[in-house]
Amino acid sequence: MARIVIIGAGMSGLAAASRLATLGHRVTVCEADGTYGGMVGRVERDGFAFDTGPTLLTLPAVYRDLALKTGREPLEELVDLAPLAPESRHVFPDGTEAVLPNASRGGVAQALDAAFGAGSGERWGEVTNRGRTVWEATRRPLLEEPLPAEPLEDPYPRPARRGLSRWLPRTRYTLADVARRELGGHPGMTALLAEYALRHGLTLDAPAGATVLPYMEQSFGVWSVRGGIRALAEAVYRRCEQRGVEFRFGTAVTEIVVEGGRARGVLTADGRIDADLVLSSSDRPGLGLPEPSREPGRIAVLLALRGGRPAGTAHRTVVHAADLARQERALAEEVPPLRPTVQVLRPDDSSLVPDEDHEAVTLHVTVPGGGERGTGGDAAYADHLLDHLAAAGIDLRERVLWREVRRTDAVPVPSLAGGRINPPNDSGVPGLYLIGGGAHPGGGLARVGMSACITAGLIGPA
Template sequence: MAAAARLAVAGHRVAVYERTQTYGGAVRRVERDGFSFDTGPGLLPLPAVWRDLFVKTGKEPLEACVELVQVDPSARHVFADGTEAALPNASRAGVVAALDEALGSGTGRRWGDFLVRARDAWDRTRRPLLEEPLWPNWQVLAEREPYPAVPHKRLLRTRRAGTLAEVGAWELRDPRLAALLESHALAHGLDPRTTPASAAVLPYMEHVFGTWYVRGGLRELARAVYERCTARKVEFHFGAEVTGVLEKDGRVAGVELAGGTVAEADLVVAGVAPGVLDRLVRGAAVRGDGEVPARRGTASRLTVLLALRGGRPAGTAHRTVVHAADREAELESLFGPAADAAARPTVTVLRPDDPGLVPDSGHEAVTLTSVVPAGARIPGRYAEELIAVAERAIPGLRDRVLWHEVRTPADIAEATGAEGGAVPAPALAAGAGRLLHPSNSTRVDGLFTVGGWSHPGGGLPHAGMSGALVAGLIVEGPDFRGSQ
């Protein structure tokens, strides 16, 4: 939709063909008995991406279409040893002080020093990973580690951290700080033991740009973008499954729909998972040798929606991260050879202060989320695992539950078409390019890719940037050098 709105403003006639009956991909909503829940992302990082979209596509700014609320504290963390820390939103000094008070003198300084190094990684990768089309010589991004790790003496050798886990162990030197760091990778389904140190940009982005909530839930952002598209005369066709991308004389000519109907087009922008795109483009290689290969996601999400009796207590944190009691066991369960849902996993608890989500002030809507392997078959009892973990943050939770609903990887697969309900991670530098995503351009003339499975990868900010990049490549041509 971000690409569609920008292309319509640029003078193109744009039609969106959507397999399901609504817009927004995984950004969905469940409503029942006066309760309302987001089933996709629950918080918005880097809202400037979406502010830019609304500035570039109409007179009404984003804040005129949705209400943005800065979340403070940014998050409350409940660590394995029972200690807790509530981190202020977008305040380095505040976070340093909060960590020193909660975890002991010196912990805040180590985290603050880490954020300074993470800023260097951000400055080195922000343009190529978010604001520019993927470089033709993308191998440079794959080979160079942008994070300036501190030299570490180990067994008579001086080494530098190459993974996020090593940054935590060697530079932060506190298992709670390491868990805080690694939770940012785990939230995207990444194994911190193999994720490059460049992933330091993930907590840095949250620290600098803050964490935001859209009043009414993130589905309201999807609604606002959809309405901006329709205001710009974008046509939407729901329940219209594309079964093939048509070619003529070496370039795209349109799409074929289920039932055999053909929609002719000069350009096609595909926002689908790699396996789906391979099936749609018959007899032609979408990606060539030497290009970033399409990534197949390995991680998904399990979400438990809780309707609770009793109101939300004053002063409750919007987001609480309850860290796994056994970090190594969790990582081995999720990413080991016999990947499966972990027992007592890290759980994110969202408790929005939003009267519009509940029938009255005597009730509360809570969402629990954990990472699970893509394609995992989740037994019904597993929701109890998440509830048991969440009780460390919400004492007496089980006794307050009126009802609960579960959203599994199969539900994500139905909404997005991604195999196994996989959720794409954002693009990251280093790591031999394992976490880069393919270019938005393809070998098929006139065919472009957008969304989490292409550059710059998954996440709401990245979705908006991919729309801007595709629009730039189409409007300005292959010489387009990136967003300003």
Template sequence: MAAAARLAVAGHGVTVFERDETYGGAVRRFERDGFRFDTGPGLLPLPAVYRDLFIKTGKQPLEDCVELVQVDPAVRHLFADGTRVDVPNASRAGTVEAVEAALGGGTGERWAQFLNRAREAWDRARRPLLEEPLWEDWRVLGERDPYPALRRSGLLRKRPPTFAEAMRHELADPRLIALVESSVLAYGLDPRTTPASAAVLPYMEQAFGTWYVRGGVRELARAVYERCVQRRVGFEFGKEVVRIVEKDGRAAGVELADGTVHEAAHVVAGADPQPLTDHPLHTPGQDAVLDTARVRPGRRTVLLALRGAREDGAAHRTVVHAPDRKAELDALAGGFGPGVTPTVTVLRPDDPALRPDDGHESVVLSAVGQEAGDPGDFTDRMVTAAERAVPGLRERLLWHEVRQHGPVPHPALAGGDARFLYPSNTTRLPGLHQVGGWSHPGGGLPHAGMSGALVAGLIVEGPDFRGSQ
């Protein structure tokens, strides 16, 4: 939809064919008995991407279409030893103070120094990995990890360190390491095999803040959809595209499941278009990158309808850390067996739109991974972990719903031999482009939105387009 709105403003006639009966992709909502839940992303980082979209596509700015609220604290971290850290929203000094007060031992200063290095990695990687089309020599981004890790003797002198190696060396305190690694783990990435450039993930949150869309993030999807409609973008729901039509060596339209064909000068795919054509779409090596990304563990979401009001002082977002970090990371690939508890994120928005009345509360739990045995047992372990963040949770529980999702695409990362990049927005079939989390610059609401801006630029300005300014 971000690409559609921009292309319509540039003068193109645009039609969106959507397999499902509604817009928004993974940004969905579940409703029951007066309760509402976001089943996709629950928070909006880096809202500047959508502010830019609304400025470029109409007179109403984003804040006139949705209500954005800064979440404060940005996140509460609960550790197995009982330690609690409340991280202020977009406050470097406040976070340094909070970390030192909770963890002591110079952790605040180590956090500050880490942020300095993470900012340097962000400055180096921001443009090629967020604001520009993927370079033709994209493998170079895999060879150069922009994170300026502190060097030590031995193995780390011979190769760039992984994220886990760098954090263990630089942060020392296991709780501070877990705090930082939670931003990586949220995408199903194992810090032990992820490049140190993943430091940009916690940096973005710290530097640009965390925002909530009043009414739920589904309201952002509604606003983008309405902007598309205002720009005369057509929508065809319940229409599955089964084939990319090719003519004279380029994409010339789409064929739907009912056999109808719609011609077009350009085709933009919001999912991997490779199954829809026999034409090889990616440069050698990029298909392998995409396949590697998709074998990561999925995400489980548990929607909780609770009786009783949200207590004073409750945090919007709480990360309840696993008691055994190594066991959790080992289970990412093979499944969570009995006794292994995942890190659980608890979202408790104080939003009347999400509950039937002030005597109830809607809560969303999420964790990365899947059970090795009974599915109900994994859900139960998630609820048990969440009890540390939600007083009296089991006694208040009216009902719950479980959603199992596939792998969550992460933002593109430099380093790691290019295994953490995604296929470019252009394909080897002229006229066919791709957007969304499984293409450059990767997953997350801001990055998916930026992919729309990149594709619109490539179509409007041509192959010489060098990215946003």
């Protein structure tokens, strides 16, 4: 049995702790804050509750595996999961609407034919088929296994070149090329493709391999958790407690102790904690992970509304930018975009509201990074967003009881979609492993869970 210290009680720390304790190790988790969950936060006020980090779950198989490997029970016995139905409703600037079913690529094709005309669904399907090729080429090395030594090239199978273009040097192939050459420059389908990228802070200049993002969602589905994603963090924390994990909250690690070229423990304000192995999910200087780069962030507007949720309302509605090119320029110039693409999240979950005569709604917008995280200004921008939604037919302004505006991190860019390659889980320092959003295979609920699984596999049983 190894003595293991984990720095950070975010989702990666919780997932790693539960797996390693199940394997027979003695695990202690040090967390600087007073609670667990990391970015999976929560705001509660006047009977309303809001997630302040991730709000939906993709690739639930990651946490299904965790539940089975640490307790031999299905995830559905730990949390109440439900697939979104529909997956999303899309409102485009010209008034066109498209309602996309969940986990049905054939159904998506039919919806796009209905919205944009016959043949649209077939074109979109050809693009997502190429996204499937990216998924199959990168899933194991960039998600499920330790980071490969050799970098992978974008495996997107670009269409054959014709005419004189065959003799020109091959250039980088981007989502903009996909939109122009494979989607015929159709504004609606271009906006749809761009929205999947935008959620991760990408633009149409991203590599064509980012088509894996719509492929994944439309193939494997999008899920909600009753009580919000915070309920998932609570379930994994309970599993840690059942497996005997020790938690030390309010205990910031100031240094990883390396002696004789090997990690031997950590230093905290309360003293040294000796360990045989250290796992770090912290990007604070000196704690293993590199400091995060300046990337686009996200503004979340939490809306407490009078009046119940209208029947038939989609959980997720996407109001697309009035001018996609203008939005991308604003992000490049690091100014908040006007009339941007907005995700409107309206869960049908009675546990998040005081009663059936109220509704909890969250707006998400990708904005330039570098703003102050947490509660702050941006009130005027929130007003602008509400006006923008009203012009698109979603007028919530007169129903607002109170609101809170928060800046958070954007959903991290997966490496398989052209994002940066994070450091490997084996740090190169014996006894020190890296987990979490800053380590392989990257950030986001699914990937930090994979990070914990890979690292537990590297360490093995007691």
